[in-house]
Amino acid sequence: MGPNLRVRMDPEDVLQEVAIEAVNCWKTLADEQNAGAWLVTLARRKVARILRDQLGVAARDPRREHAIKTDLPVADRKSGPVTHADRKDRLELLEQAMERLSEDHREVILLMRIEGLSAKEVGERMGRSENAIHLLLSRALKRLAQELKL
Numbered sequence: 530m531g532p533n534l535r536v537r538m539d540p541e542d543v544l545q546e547v548a549i550e551a552v553n554c555w556k557t558l559a560d561e562q563n564a565g566a567w568l569v570t571l572a573r574r575k576v577a578r579i580l581r582d583q584l585g586v587a588a589r590d591p592r593r594e595h596a597i598k599t600d601l602p603v604a605d606r607k608s609g610p611v612t613h614a615d616r617k618d619r620l621e622l623l624e625q626a627m628e629r630l631s632e633d634h635r636e637v638i639l640l641m642r643i644e645g646l647s648a649k650e651v652g653e654r655m656g657r658s659e660n661a662i663h664l665l666l667s668r669a670l671k672r673l674a675q676e677l678k679l
Contacts, residue, residue, distance in 0.1 A: 538579060543572070543575060543576060543579065544572070546575055547568070547571050547572045547575050548585065550571055550575065551567075551568055551571055554571075562595055564610060585644065622677065623677070626671070626676035626677050628660070629676050630672055630676065633655070633667060633669075634665070634668065634669035634672055635669075636664070637655070637656065637662060637665045637666050638667050638669050638673065639674060640654065640655075641662075641666055648662040648663055649667075
């Protein structure tokens with residue numbers, strides 16, 4: 530099995546799984562004289578599956594992955610009529626919830642989250658300190674979550 534796999538799995542567990550698979554598949558064995566080789570093949574396949582599933586995925590380095598560029602249209606979860614209708618419904622719910630907020634709460638959310646202004650810039654516009662803006666935003670988002678029943 531090798532040291533990398535032994536850290537993750539006990540060899541006896543692997544043998545037990547191979548034995549279960551062998552009992553379940555015994556009728557597929559053509560000649561019982563080849564049972565030893567057949568069991569070795571089952572064990573090798575089992576170890577290969579475990580290596581692929583356990584170590585192969587864990588060994589991936591996401592920093593080395595990159596998107597594949599293609600000219601082909603790719604379907605995604607961001608398109609389609611159902612997604613569009615769901616997005617529209619959510620936007621309507623958000624709009625209604627925003628209307629129920631106070632003017633200050635609505636303004637601080639729009640300026641900081643939608644327009645992307647800094648707390649300092651929003652503070653200058655609203656005539657408040659940077660710390661007061663952070664506190665106001667926190668309260669506004671909490672209130673919005675209550676309105677949306679999140």
